[in-house]
Amino acid sequence: MSPKGHTAVTGVHPAAHVVAPAGSAIAVGSFALGEDEWFDVHRHSAHQLAWAPRGVLAVRAAGRTWVLPSTVALWIPAGVPHATGATCAALMRSLYFWPDRCPFTWETPQVMAVSGLLRELIGHLSQEDLDTGARQRAEDVLLDQLRPVSVTTVRAPMPADPRARRVAEALRADPADGRTLAQWGALVGASGRTLARAFAEGTGMSYGRWRAQLRLEAAMPLLAAGVTVSSVARRVGYGSPSAFVAAFRRGVGVAPGAYFAPR
Template sequence: MSSTRHLPHAPTDSRDLAATAGVDAHWHDENQVAYASQGVLAVHTEASRWIVPAHRAIWVPAGTVHSHRAYGETRLHLLGLPAGRNPLGLVEPTVLAVSPLLRELLIAYTASDESQDVRARRRMLGVLLDQLAAARERPVRIPAARDARLAAVTAILEADPSDSRGLEALGHEVGASGRTLTRLFRQDVGMTFPQWRTQLRLYQALRLLAEGRSVTAVGRCCGFATTSAFIDVFRRSLGHTPGAYVRSGSASPGVSG
């Protein structure tokens, strides 16, 4: 990221972001939790991109240069914590599952006025941190490729997630064999090619659902052979169907599934 701002304090507040609005690259001296109770939040670092729907939050460690972008009208909740307060012991950005109780705590704590009863806020924060410490890691993450040949392949697929070609065919375009690309995926991004492609398609699917596209259209645009295949992968990866995700208010209404 070429231009970054140093904002020492990680704020604790709630704010609304318009569709496609963003927060430019910056970093804090404190840890931060970002959660969108409505819409979809994308968080970018130099190493990876994460997508954070309403059943997920992202932990951003102190010192991490990151930027935000909203997909769909997004209600963003930010929780700042001192650098020494790390209930999960995480040293890298991590997407976490948000339980119903953690969701309500994040909404209530980030919306409350700091002038309110200090002891009540301290008790609420204690329960919130207990819930955060118990949260499971559930990422939709796209690691950035460093090798030029692999980066060329990922750029092709990001431009068209419905491209169903295998690595041998893609390799013809970038001057690498399928075997070499298979090795590079494991070494460079820590995933197999099928794992990376599934993450990319889910990332794009969440963005499109937030923009109000139907489940059927999103599945087709993201390269799933059938709507039922899309629903199955979405459910296994995120714990609910895309239709349930839309109906929960996380995205604009589309065709249920």
């Protein structure tokens, strides 16, 4: 179903329950995702706000990965290819905004803080029996609540060089592996210098920067699941919680407590 004057939102999972009364500016889709369940790359005809009131979402788009606990959502502009999944069982709530009735012109994905008020508004708009006036008022307030927050995307692309890729795959399997590039080189048949150049050319960042990003990527779902900072630090390769918090702040822009704290 779609509001009068619009076609249905493209790219919506067929199992989704979508509430989109005639005349509304925002449609709300709800569906469950299992652990590590992903929707392949797709795009929508409407802008999307991807959010999970329960569980943790992950979105891959434009060469980046966003991990989204319930405290944040991701704005995905219409037409942007993306893949969506869950790092643990999740209830996904997707809001779809008709571009011709949306005041925002963001051209790239934006992280949004989900306040208590925004959370309640999303739940309110998921009801099918709201009258037209109540829905319009709630939509206006919801639009007023959408503000991007300043956080940096975690990004750890895979290098193209097959030897560097072997190293990257091993580190994805065990982010805490502390072998040096020279030690990895002896394993994959390349010098440490060659591997360093392959990471720089294939990922756009130094090996040290890439490994730090990979560790943050691995840490995100653990933190979102409630694992303690000290345990996460150890599991992704940091010698102390303070070193991990410092790396998280450098990589994301805020400390773990600020990123995952209820708003």
